[in-house]
Amino acid sequence: MKVTTRRPLDEILVRELAPDADRNDVADAVYAVIRQRVPFDFACLATTDPATGLVTWASKTRDLGVGDEEFSAQEYGPPDVNRFVEIAQRAVPVGVLSVDTDGHPERCRRHREFNHLRFGFTDEIRVVFRSRGVAWGAIGLYRGPGDPPFTAKDGAEVVALEVVVAEALQRSMFRPGARQVLRSGGEGPAVLIIDAQDRVTQLTPAAADAIEQLGGYDHGSPPANILAVVAHTRTSGAPTDSRTQVGHGWWLSLRAAPLSGPPGGNDVVVTIEPTPHTDLSRLTLAAHGLTTREEDVTLLVLQGASTRAIATSLHLSPHTVQDHLKKIFGKLGVNSRRDLAALLTGG
Template identity: 65%
Template sequence: MRTTTGPDLAERLRAATTADLDREALAQAVYRAVAAHVPFDFACFATTDPATGVMTWASKTRSLGVGDEEWSALEYGAPDVNSFAEIARRNPPAGVLSIDTGGDVDACRRHRDFLAPRFGFTDELRVVMRSRAAPWGAMALYRGAGDPPFTAGDAEQLGAVSGLVAEAIQRCLFGRETAPSAAPGDGPAVMIVDAADQVTHLSPAARAAIEELGGWDHGSLPANVLAVVATTRARAGFAESRTQSVSGPWLSLRGAPLDGAPGRHDVVVTVEPTPRASLSRLALAAHGLTAREEEVALLVLQGADTRAIAGTLHLSPHTVQDHLKTIFAKLGVTSRREMTARLVLA
């Protein structure tokens, strides 16, 4: 495999992600930067809900000609080697399949039953993009026959830029005014997904919602919907995620089993505008606010003045003002009114 000279990976990523990028442009910038240091045959890049870790949007370096039903079932189903959920807890949050299985990559069900037989991949490197312990995204790299396996040094390089890419994702999602949540169509958006991940019932609004969530992929539901369906089945209970739609507004996906039993049961999925409070916390966390700063900011967004905030949080008015100064600096605003306009929480 080729090597590179010149800027290190962090420098390349900083230079490539300073512009105002949308999600796909950000993914392409990350692919190019990473490929200069850790060559790969195929890669995928995803954003995730920082509260649940569920994938909310995905990009691939090329089409594999299939939807994401199998991948979602394996990723969010029974425990497996190097799941994104497990890697997110590591420090650094990265792992190489050939190393973590001691060379027995078939010990990983995902590799044995899906990646190797379907696509001929021989090794996998995964990294979770983490900020303040929350997963904002993830990336997986793959090599095929004739390529050497990934190394511990490769994983170390990607793990070292996890936070940098997480911050780029946050800027991508919240660097501009947050789009107000809006319903994807008239009436409730509801769909029923059967055990084969096929839609059996679909409301008109749900049809519009599917397009807003990324559209059909080789006849399959969008990956973010399939991720919620698979998570619902794995838990035999409620699952949810929040994602920015194609046109900008934020949508919340919620799944629930129809029969409550574990396994490949039918799942009902609803799609609704993301609640104001939920979007507020997500936006504030994306700007690096501490838990206390979030509390102060949320009270400001509710219209509370300094005295009311101080009384509610048992702080002195002076401490509240100090928090506000820090909050304004992190959000890039100079006043309460500008902060409210920036977050667009109507």
């Protein structure tokens, strides 16, 4: 008797994804593949800054008619069940709300005060997409009225996509030929002030241009990447930094800081500027699948170190350094140290 086995979802997704897929293509493929095994009413896939875990871009299966200020306040506010930052630390980065609350999703503040109250959602699966221990994105899946709760098996189906999606998001950020800096928008610095209701109250001309590049206003709300750094700063009381890719491989760095003022003011200032190549170098290397040792070798090459100097610094033989360089050139698609430096520094 022939036994038919179902193909794992990650194998199906690999076949669906083109090597040069952009982040919108990745999101659409992920939604379609998940639906084959785990039906859902609504889904949102986001990219995240590997250094901070903050949302930098988001895709949704449909428009919910609101901006992301409430989501940001819930996600980056006080502790709650299955926050993405906590899921990212798990050995298996998945959370099924109905399972993790023993059938009482109302124990989750985010569900009780936002997802169920505003949209009628009844359950949630959350997965963080990691590669080599670094988070590159996340997804939330939701069921509506009359739908059965998600199961632990449903969560296992979705989290099986962890590495495939993480690597696809990496490739979308660092596609060959993409320029990895951002042009300056407008004249002067890009600075804006966000009030306690997440409204932009003041901004420079350059900030207005930067907001458009970051995704533009969503139902009157600033882009999700700005709201993320603002909400995190409000909770922590300290400055928050994030990096996000905008169109055509350009990158922006966002920094939010609390403003002093009248009690209860809660205003936050956000500065936006082009991301320096030096800040993106190690991120670029990780995105191309370099090992930690290969990253170390590459960064020394960028400092102008010779093969012998690299060998001495890393306690390797010159022959081993050369082997590492061959692998590095192959992964980054370059043929020389000069090409490597040009790729990573814009020279």
